[in-house]
Amino acid sequence: MAYSGPDNMEKRNGAGNKLALSYRERMEIEFQLAGRKPRALEAYVRCIALGMFGAHRFYLGDRATGKRMLMLGLTVVGLPVSFAWALRDLFRLNALIEARTEAIYAELLAEALDKANRPEGDARDERTRRRERRTG
Structure with a gap:
């Protein structure tokens, strides 16, 4: 078989999966990633404006930490702790954005490989597959 460009080049493992x-x-x-990845400016604005309530963490998809920051921010005693946490996050925000972008990329890559390896007759809905992978 002659090589005719990157579209026809594929590698398969022993089980025949792509x-x-x-x-x-x-x-x-790449196009899906560009639309779904968090934007740095928006994350910084959220961190500066509502950081002590965890708004930037919610934006980056880290709901558990966002809830903790919100609960701390709503109490008088926890407000200084939450403020210091948000200040620390302000300096770490680029790393948090990069981690979230990598997680989104890994999810998109897994979906694409799953779709490429799916048998032709498999007509399961895309949402069902995502739900199975999350609960899985």
């Missing part, structure tokens, strides 16, 4: 994605599939992932 390991590499085509150029088109990689570009689809």
Whole structure:
């Protein structure tokens, strides 16, 4: 078989599952990532304006820590602690954004590989597969 570009190049493991994605599939992932990844300016504004209530953590998808910061921020005793936590997060925000972006990319990559390895007759809904993967 002659090589005719990156679209026809694919690698498979011993079970016949696809390991590499085509150029088109990689570009689809990149476009989806660009639309879903958190924006740094918005995260910084949320951290500065409502950081002691965990708004930036909710924006970055870290709901558990956001809830803790919110509960601390609503109490008089916890407000200084939450303020110091938000100040620390202000300096770590780039790392938090990068971690969230990598998590989104991993999710999109898993979805693309799952879709590429799905048998032709499998007509399960995309939402059902995502739900199964989260609970899974």
